[in-house]
Amino acid sequence: MAVIRDIMPAFELFQPATIEDTLGLLDRYSDAWVMAGGLDSFDWIKDRIKKPKVVVELSQVAELRGIRPWNGGLEIGATTTLTEVVRHPVVKEKYNILSVGAEAAASPQIRNQGTLGGNVSQDARCWYYRSGWKCYRAGGNVCFADTPTAINREHAILGADRCVAVNPSDTAPALIALEAQMVIRSKRSGERVVDAENYFIGPGTDITRMTVLKPGELLTAIRIPATWGGAHFYFEKIRDRAVWDFPLVNIASAAVFTGDRIDRMRLAVNGVAAHPVRLKKVEDAVAGKSRNEATADMAGKIAIEGAEPLQHNGYKVPLLRNLVKRAVRGDLEATWA
């Protein structure tokens, strides 16, 4: 069980100033804990659930911060704060869905400290897992949340594979909708670029990780291609507390229309599975269709195909269906702007 204490446990702290130094440290200490804004890390470490011997803190690495033009789009450093993403004029103007998604995350104070890289790489919020129970995700052999008596109102309705935790990121679906690319570097294998939708992994692939990041690897930047710049965007987040909370379900879409016709659309949701889910079947089904109630209805039905609610999260099925309908109809474009 979690033991909440006011002081940090002892660990060796490194604060490198360059990416090269960071990669060197991650190569040297394969079990090092990488900390960006610290908002996910401090919970784990202060609760003594995760006990890293080495922490590599990234705030001094200037190369990891900032938003710069890239190939007609943007490259956002992994430790750029969510507030910087929210306020950046080009993000607001051309990729508004990301600005809106980032602003939907947490509170202003947290957004000032929290980073985009941290937001997409944060761990699951399942309380059984975060309380230190040795569940599947923690390397054990049971899911405490997937039992008839478990408190699983916030858990997965899609893609559960032993673990039913969900990914809590608000920016992740926006990045998938924008066809973002994640730039990953390591000392041993250099640089690799992964599409945002492939950056996140489910428990079937690796039950102890949320992303493709392996020991020694660092997410250095997120690239937003020009593909969807200035498209029609939709973002909506449903949460228990309007002030600040993790999403129960959120949705992000980017679309190009000709009149009422949907030329192309990219749609991603989060909070329904262990990884953000791109709704490819919905995208294919609505392409070329009119943007109307019938299309929205069809899209909503397709979105919930295969949903398997747990004891207490059946409400997520109609919630997902209705959010998809609203996104396809475009009820409230850029709701949170």
Next chain:
Amino acid sequence: MEWAKSPYGEDVPIHVAWFLIWVSAIAGLLFLIGHAIYVKYFAKPEVYADTAPPDVVARVPARVPRHSLAARLFHWIMAAAMFTLLATAFLPKVGVQFAWVTYHWIAGIVLTLSVIYHVIHATFWLDPWSIWPNKDDVEDAKKRLKQARGEATDPPRKFAKYPLENKMYHGIIVLTGLAVILTGVFMMFRVRTGIFPRNPYLFGDMTWGWMYVLHGLAGVGLIALVMAHVYFALRPEKFDITKSMVFGTMSRKHYLENHDPLRWPPDAESSKSSKAVA
């Protein structure tokens, strides 16, 4: 072994320590290397008693039936299931990440069904005792051991259908196979398969824990066992036996060098097949 605290504060086992994968693989490899060196440099030639009368030997055909089509199909289906199970169980543990659970339990079902089929087929259509060690095997094994150590002894008899090593290997595979199958069937209640209703409360935490440990121990043990099996299948002096698992028959030469026609008549398999057909 790895342990954890249950929600009731009880220390419960959760699974084997995964470094045992490497222990098993390395043990398997060392056995292969050790055996290969022994056979090449140290093993003394084995001499068997020639007990078969010439008229029996004369009746041995050019190709001696050894495995029926049904037995061969079982073997290869089981082998495919076993390789799939080992790959899906252990590749993710050594860094090859993929969604393995569904493939694993489907292969587990194939293995289970094929073993059930084998038990029925061997019991009613084959000679089920031919694969279990008997008194003759033990007596001959003593003589073979003396021979290997260079001590004076009467030559042992040639083998019946299966040498003692085969029988012992089969016995170990039965134990490990049953362990993974029985625990695996129950473990299917912990994942969503669509076959059983998911029920993590079927057993207590301690029982579940030991079940995972037993599944894991048998599983890592199978790494070394399968390595040994493949190694012997590829050894030149055993290759005739391997080919018989593909084509169903072995050569007259191999048969007469290694098997006693009185203990395993050359027409034994074909007469069983005709019995099965009849």
